Amino acid sequence: MSPPLSPPSGDQSFPLPSQIDAVPGAEGWEEMYPYFSRFQPEDDQRFWFYNSMHFPEVVPAFDGLTSEVPYTAIGANTARLFSFPTTMGIEYRIVNGRVYITANPVTDPAQIEARLAHFQERAGHYYANWDQLYAGWQTRIEALIAEIEAVEVPRLGELDDLSVVLESRGYASNHLLRENFHRCIDLYSTMWHHHTEFLMLGYGAYVVFFEFCQQAFPEMGDQTVARMVAGMDVTMYRPDDELKKLAALAVELDLADLFVEGSEPDKVLSGLAERGDAGARWLAALEEAKDPWFNVSVGDGFYHHHLSWADDLTVPFAALPRYVEQIRAGEDLTRPTERLAQERERIADEYRALLGSDEEKAAFDQMLGLCRQVFPYIESHKFYCEHWFTTRFFQKVRDFGRLLAERGVLAEADDVFHLRHLEVEEALVDVSLAWASGGAELGARHWQPIVRRRKQILEALAGWSPPPALGPVPESLNDPAVKMLWGVTDETMSWGPVFGKIAAAVSDIGGTMSHAAIVAREYGMPAVVGTGQATAKIRTGDRVRVDGDRGLVTVLRETP
Amino acid sequence: MTTPSVLRFADVGRADVSAVGGKGAGLGELRRAGIRVPDGFVVTTTAFGATVAALDLGARVAALDPGDAAGVNAACAELRETVASAPLPPEVADAVVAGHRELAAACGTDDLPVAVRSSATSEDSAADSFAGLQDTYLWVRGADRVLDAVRRCWASLYSVESVTYRRRRGIPETDLAMAVVVQQMVDARSSGVMFTRSPLTGDRSVVAIDASWGLGSAVVSGDVTPDAFVVSKVTGEIVRRTVATKTRWHRPDPAGDGVLEDDVPDDLRDAPSVSDEEIAELVAVARTVEAHHGCPQDIEWAVSRTASPGEAIVLLQSRPETVWAEKDAAAARVATPTPRAYDHVLNALSGKPRSGA
Numbered sequence: 001m002s003p004p005l006s007p008p009s010g011d012q013s014f015p016l017p018s019q020i021d022a023v024p025g026a027e028g029w030e031e032m033y034p035y036f037s038r039f040q041p042e043d044d045q046r047f048w049f050y051n052s053m054h055f056p057e058v059v060p061a062f063d064g065l066t067s068e069v070p071y072t073a074i075g076a077n078t079a080r081l082f083s084f085p086t087t088m089g090i091e092y093r094i095v096n097g098r099v100y101i102t103a104n105p106v107t108d109p110a111q112i113e114a115r116l117a118h119f120q121e122r123a124g125h126y127y128a129n130w131d132q133l134y135a136g137w138q139t140r141i142e143a144l145i146a147e148i149e150a151v152e153v154p155r156l157g158e159l160d161d162l163s164v165v166l167e168s169r170g171y172a173s174n175h176l177l178r179e180n181f182h183r184c185i186d187l188y189s190t191m192w193h194h195h196t197e198f199l200m201l202g203y204g205a206y207v208v209f210f211e212f213c214q215q216a217f218p219e220m221g222d223q224t225v226a227r228m229v230a231g232m233d234v235t236m237y238r239p240d241d242e243l244k245k246l247a248a249l250a251v252e253l254d255l256a257d258l259f260v261e262g263s264e265p266d267k268v269l270s271g272l273a274e275r276g277d278a279g280a281r282w283l284a285a286l287e288e289a290k291d292p293w294f295n296v297s298v299g300d301g302f303y304h305h306h307l308s309w310a311d312d313l314t315v316p317f318a319a320l321p322r323y324v325e326q327i328r329a330g331e332d333l334t335r336p337t338e339r340l341a342q343e344r345e346r347i348a349d350e351y352r353a354l355l356g357s358d359e360e361k362a363a364f365d366q367m368l369g370l371c372r373q374v375f376p377y378i379e380s381h382k383f384y385c386e387h388w389f390t391t392r393f394f395q396k397v398r399d400f401g402r403l404l405a406e407r408g409v410l411a412e413a414d415d416v417f418h419l420r421h422l423e424v425e426e427a428l429v430d431v432s433l434a435w436a437s438g439g440a441e442l443g444a445r446h447w448q449p450i451v452r453r454r455k456q457i458l459e460a461l462a463g464w465s466p467p468p469a470l471g472p473v474p475e476s477l478n479d480p481a482v483k484m485l486w487g488v489t490d491e492t493m494s495w496g497p498v499f500g501k502i503a504a505a506v507s508d509i510g511g512t513m514s515h516a517a518i519v520a521r522e523y524g525m526p527a528v529v530g531t532g533q534a535t536a537k538i539r540t541g542d543r544v545r546v547d548g549d550r551g552l553v554t555v556l557r558e559t560p
Numbered sequence: 561m562t563t564p565s566v567l568r569f570a571d572v573g574r575a576d577v578s579a580v581g582g583k584g585a586g587l588g589e590l591r592r593a594g595i596r597v598p599d600g601f602v603v604t605t606t607a608f609g610a611t612v613a614a615l616d617l618g619a620r621v622a623a624l625d626p627g628d629a630a631g632v633n634a635a636c637a638e639l640r641e642t643v644a645s646a647p648l649p650p651e652v653a654d655a656v657v658a659g660h661r662e663l664a665a666a667c668g669t670d671d672l673p674v675a676v677r678s679s680a681t682s683e684d685s686a687a688d689s690f691a692g693l694q695d696t697y698l699w700v701r702g703a704d705r706v707l708d709a710v711r712r713c714w715a716s717l718y719s720v721e722s723v724t725y726r727r728r729r730g731i732p733e734t735d736l737a738m739a740v741v742v743q744q745m746v747d748a749r750s751s752g753v754m755f756t757r758s759p760l761t762g763d764r765s766v767v768a769i770d771a772s773w774g775l776g777s778a779v780v781s782g783d784v785t786p787d788a789f790v791v792s793k794v795t796g797e798i799v800r801r802t803v804a805t806k807t808r809w810h811r812p813d814p815a816g817d818g819v820l821e822d823d824v825p826d827d828l829r830d831a832p833s834v835s836d837e838e839i840a841e842l843v844a845v846a847r848t849v850e851a852h853h854g855c856p857q858d859i860e861w862a863v864s865r866t867a868s869p870g871e872a873i874v875l876l877q878s879r880p881e882t883v884w885a886e887k888d889a890a891a892a893r894v895a896t897p898t899p900r901a902y903d904h905v906l907n908a909l910s911g912k913p914r915s916g917a
Contacts, residue, residue, distance in 0.1 A: 086911040112911040120906055127902035204905040211908070215894045218761035219790055219799055227795075350794040354764045356888065359896045366901035481909045 014469040016044040023096055025460035032061040032420065032454060034068065037094040048093065048100040049469040054302050056535065058097035058461040061454060062397065062417040062424070065188065066302040067092050067099045073192035078200055078485060079104075082126075083118035087481045097461040100470060103485045126201055127370075134198065134377055141194050141384045145292075148187045148392045151180050153399045156407075156435045174432040177403075181428055184396050185421055191393075195385040202374035203484045209367040211480075216355060216364075228348045229371040232337040235380040239296045239309065242289040243316055244333045247323035249285055253278040259324040265313035292388050301386030304398075304417045308391040400424065407431045409443030410451065418451045465536075504546035506534045506553050528553050565607035565655040568662075569600050569743075579604045581679025581739035586878055593852040595845060596874045599666060600674070600743030601659040603710050605681060607652045608738050612643055612714050618733035621718075626727045632720055639718035644711045656710060656742070657703045663744060673699045673745040673812065675876075676709035678716060681737045698775060698819045699745055699812045706742060713740045746874055747812060750833040751776035751862035752786055754842060755881055756793075756850040762884040764856065766799060767791050767846045771833045773824055774809030776860055776876065783821065784808045787833050791843045798839060803832045838863060841873050849878050856881040 017039040023029075030038060055067065075089020088104040106112055126133060154176040164172065206229070213225045250256050255278055258271045272279035290310055298315050299306025309316045326333060348368060355361050401416025409427050410416060416424055427443050434441040505527040526548030528534075534553060538544060541559030545552075563579045572580045572588030580588070584602035591597050617639055624632050648656075664672035676697040695716040697709040716722065717738055726733070752771035757764045772779050772786040779786045784807065790800040806824050813820040834842070842861060850857050860877040867874075898904055 084909060086909070106911075109911075116910055119909070123906060123909075124902065127905070128900070201905070204909055205902070208904045208908045212895050212904075217763050217765040219758050219763040219766045220792070221797070221799055224792065224795055224797075347794050351765060354793075355894075356764075357893055359893055362897040363895035363904070366897055367895075367904055370901045370905070479911065481911075 014047075014471060014473070015467055017048065017093070017095065017100075017470050018044050020095055020467075020470070023460050023464045026096065026457045026464075028453070029097060029457050029461060032097075032418075032457065033059070033064045033094045034420070037064065037068070037092065039093045039095055039100075043093065044471060046102050047469065047471045047474050048102045050466045051092075051099045051101050052466070052468070052535075054300070055099040057303060058458050059094065059099060060304065060417050060458060061420045063303050064094065065185070065421050067094070069189050069192045070195070071101075072189070074196045074199070074485070076193070077196040078481070082122045082200070083115045084200065084481045085112045085116040085119050086479045087485050090485060096464050096466065097458065098464075098466040103482050105479060105482045123201055123204075126198070130198075130373055137194065137197060137377070141191070141381075141389070144187060144191055144194065145384065145389050145392065148184065148191075148389060148396065151183050151187070151396050152176075153396070153403050154180065156403075156431070172436070174435050177400075177428045177432050178425065181400055181425060184393060184400075188389075188393050191385055191389045195381060198374070198377045199381070200481075200484060202378045204481075205367070205370045205374045206378075207480050207484060209371045212364065212367055213351075216360065217351065220351070224347065227344060228351070228368060229375055230344065231372065231375045231379065232335075232341050232344075233376075235383040237335065238383070239293045239316075240319075241335070242293045243319055244323050244327075246282070246285060246289060247320055247333070248327050249282055250320070250324055251327045253282055255279065255282055256324050256328055259317075259321045261321045263317070263321070265317040268317060269313075295388040295391040296383070297387050297391060300382075301390035304394045304414075308387070310391060311395070397424075400428065404428070404431065404443070407434070407441050407443075409441050409447055411448055415447075415451045418454045419447065423447075504528075504544075504548070506538070506544070506546055563604050563606045565604055565610065565652045566659040567602050567604055568659070569597065569602070572602065578681055578737075579606070579739065581605070581681045581741070582879065583677060583679035583877060584739050584741050585679075587741065587743070587876075589852075590849065590875055590878055593848065595849060595852075596871065598744040598746050598874050598876070599663060600741060601663060602679060603652075603656055603659075603740040603742065605737040605739050607655070608714060608740075610649045610652055611646060611711075612717075612738075613736070614649075615642060615646055617642065617718070618736075621723060621727070621733050624723070624727065626724055632724065636718050636720045636723055639723075640715040643715040643718060644708075646711065648707060648711070653707060656707055660703050660706050660742065663742070667744050671701060673701050674706060675741075675743045675745050676700050676706060676713060677741045677743070678713040679739040679741045681739065696777065698777060698810075699817065701817050705817070710740045710742070714738055743876075745812075746862045746876075747865045748775050748862035749865040749872075750774070750838075751860070751876075752779045752833075754846055754859050754861060755856065756846050756859070757856040757881060757884055758790065759883070762887060765793055767793060767843045769834075769839060769842055772804075772806050772809065773828055773833050774811045775819060776862055777819065778808055778810040778821070780860070783810070784824075789834075789839055791839060793843065793847055796840060796843065798836065803830065805829050806833065834863065838873065841870075845873060845875065849875070853878070853880065856884065 018041065020039075051067075059067070071090050071092050075091075077089075078084040079088040086106050088106060090101050090103055092099055092101045094100075106115065154173040156173060156177075160172050163169075209229070210222065210225055213220050247259070250259055255272065255275060258268050258275075269283070272283055275282075294309035294316065297306045297308050298312075323333060352361050352364055355364060397416060398413055401410060401413035404410040404416055404424075404427055405413045409430060419427065427447055430441050430443045433439070502525070504525050507528075526546045528546055528548060528551050538553070538555060539559050542555050543557040545554045545556055547554070567576075567580055567584075569584075569588050569591055572585055573592055574585050574589040576588065577585045580602040587597050587600070620635065620639065624635055626632065660672075660674070663674070664670055678695045695713045697712070700706055700709050717736060725731075726736075750771055750773055752769060753776070754767055754769040756767055758766050758768050760768070767790075769789040769791065770779055770786040771789070772784045778784045785804045786806065787804050788800070788802040789798055791798050806829055808821065809824045810819050810821050812818075845861070846857065846859060849859060857878045858881045859875060861873060861875050864872045864874060895904070898907070
């Protein structure tokens with residue numbers, strides 16, 4: 001991960017935030033996002049760049065939470081918890097539905113010095129006790145997931161349950177509308193604080209080792225550095241491993257004929273239901289695998305509509321026919337972890353041997369060891385946070401949306417994602433009052449036109465091409481901590497789930513230690529990462545050649 | 561015991577520089593390391609002594625006024641002519657002719673084309689570079705022409721540059737010696753040079769290969785912009801690959817003798833001059849040579865047009881890389897250990913300038 005994501009540099013000039021044109025048909029988009037996310041006149045003085053990695057699409061109103069909450073957490077981590085000497089946190093703005101960010105560096109030497117003393121104590125504590133603290137993290141995040149799974153949308157019947165009275169609970173169930181919805185938002189915030197807890201410290205270890213390798217071996221590719229670091233037991237591979245196991249089971253149970261290219265999940269499931277014991281066994285195995293391993297988003301957890309495998313079986317079922325075919329052909333699909341582990345050691349040993357002095361060899365081992373220590377968190381937290389927790393979180397919010405739809409406030413459950421989270425609370429109060437008073441919800445008249453309008457706005461904004469950056473380019477931004485913060489975005493897409501379906505990987509942003517690069521290598525497929533513009537230039541249906549050796553992506557035939 | 565006038569590659573190694581020169585000793589050493597090298601023999605410094613030293617040209621060189629460019633020029637031309645036309649003592653001529661005949665027989669032909677190249681004994685690389693490194697005669701046929709080429713190699717010691725250099729540095733003429741390598745000529749489909757570390761960055765984890773069509777002289781002389789590959793020694797991956805438009809090549813003159821320099825046919829110009837498999841073989845050979853010598857090497861190689869696959873790569877020369885070796889000696893350590901591993905990170909993020917960063 002050199003600098004995971006560097007802001008553009010050089011003489012490029014970018015428009016000022018105040019110069020961004022309104023998009024016809026998108027008037028009033030500002031209402032979809034909180035006031036503090038809007039560009040201010042003085043923001044013209046600062047450099048911003050488009051966070052296309054996390055927010056490649058227009059952000060729906062509810063999904064504004066996925067920038068608001070992460071940035072409260074990551075900034076607090078660097079600025080207030082660990083006191084990173086040279087950087088505070090990230091500020092973000094939304095314009096025309098797109099998220100722009102800037103980092104706040106600390107430049108006053110006295111302030112840096114003052115922050116440094118705290119940094120050494122605080123970061124030192126985490127590094128010195130990493131394994132123990134990480135074990136604690138694992139416990140906490142699993143407890144947090146159990147909590148979000150346990151949140152219930154209250155049932156508002158004609159009368160509240162008798163038990164509420166007999167047990168003298170002391171509050172009626174409409175209270176839980178407020179409390180439980182709030183609980184979802186609170187837990188989501190806690191999750192993001194956990195998410196960032198070890199992140200910057202982990203990246204710090206990477207950055208130092210990558211810089212060392214770049215100096216000692218200037219020609220060594222970033223991917224080779226990553227190979228020395230990468231662990232074998234990576235949680236993000238599990239969903240795909242589970243699919244392979246299911247494919248193997250299908251072959252074993254003589255069900256392979258049901259898994260053919262292009263078959264709808266429903267059709268496959270009903271076919272299985274007619275296959276007696278074997279079908280039942282396979283379906284039981286599917287249920288077993290689903291929780292938790294299908295709680296994996298087809299995106300990376302920043303949009304409500306990037307559903308998980310559990311929500312929509314299309315993606316996992318689309319991967320199954322190929323695996324079934326490979327297994328029938330006698331291929332071994334299990335990852336050769338032992339061989340990969342040996343190869344990792346061999347590579348590290350050879351580079352170590354090439355170093356000129358014993359001192360450098362000792363430093364190499366220290367840095368590599370630290371990277372390997374932080375690796376499990378860096379790779380695994382994505383599954384727990386962006387995938388498992390976030391899948392559950394959006395499911396719960398969708399459940400509240402279903403209630404709003406049932407009570408006539410919204411036309412359909414998913415419309416809840418066109419309200420800001422504070423507006424959802426307001427709508428829930430409407431329901432709560434109507435249930436309490438015996439009156440009727442007034443929200444249909446209020447919210448449904450707003451939802452309709454916002455859907456039009458999203459459509460209009462989708463046609464806008466966001467500039468990659470805004471404002472004056474800073475002279476230099478070479479501080480590693482600041483670069484890391486810009487590059488918090490490096491923790492990329494979760495490719496594992498789609499790797500069964502693809503022949504090569506290309507990403508706009510990402511480097512070195514990026515998940516895509518690691519996974520591609522492990523799957524033995526070509527990858528070009530950090531192209532900057534692939535998603536803008538390649539259109540669905542284009543035929544492309546991906547040359548991983550040379551880092552070239554060529555569009556061979558454009559889609560008509 | 562006096563060294564004979566001619567020694568076969570098989571009989572020399574790195575300890576024999578004073579008799580067979582650096583190039584000759586290097587080629588013998590490569591063979592000992594199990595590397596495929598076209599066979600050949602060396603006309604030793606003994607032969608030089610019997611022929612050139614016997615001419616006693618030292619006094620004529622010492623009499624030159626280095627400030628008188630025109631005079632030096634004319635005198636050097638005369639000296640070279642003297643050496644090039646000097647009659648060979650019969651025992652030297654017989655040994656060279658016999659060596660050539662045996663080499664041809666070993667190669668299974670009586671009309672063997674050979675390369676004749678000077679092999680300097682001096683450890684002064686600057687002196688080497690003046691003393692006729694350019695004097696390489698390729699695709700030489702027939703014993704008479706070989707004898708001629710040997711004498712012309714010796715004569716290169718009397719180039720203006722070489723003579724001037726010796727005078728400036730005060731190198732006595734009595735120390736003068738030169739061996740000459742006579743080696744089976746390889747009809748190279750492709751050839752080039754490679755370094756067992758990056759010439760650009762000094763990175764020791766890569767092999768940098770330059771390759772082009774035909775004989776290596778096109779690459780060494782800069783007559784062509786070669787294909788360039790940078791390959792990781794550790795992973796075997798081709799880290800960088802630049803396939804150049806190769807406009808010129810050197811190849812054996814179809815007329816039978818010497819080398820023709822002309823344009824590369826259109827269909828070859830933009831094609832890679834070595835395959836990925838050959839690149840992998842080159843890297844393996846480079847690593848073996850480097851390990852044998854214990855230091856980074858600068859290697860000339862060729863892919864034979866006629867040898868069977870898997871045996872087509874041969875080395876024509878290997879010598880220690882010098883540029884980066886000197887820089888290394890002067891450079892600071894990239895990093896040193898810290899009391900605790902994580903101090904590396906605390907230091908890096910401290911906002912203070914770091915040594916080595």
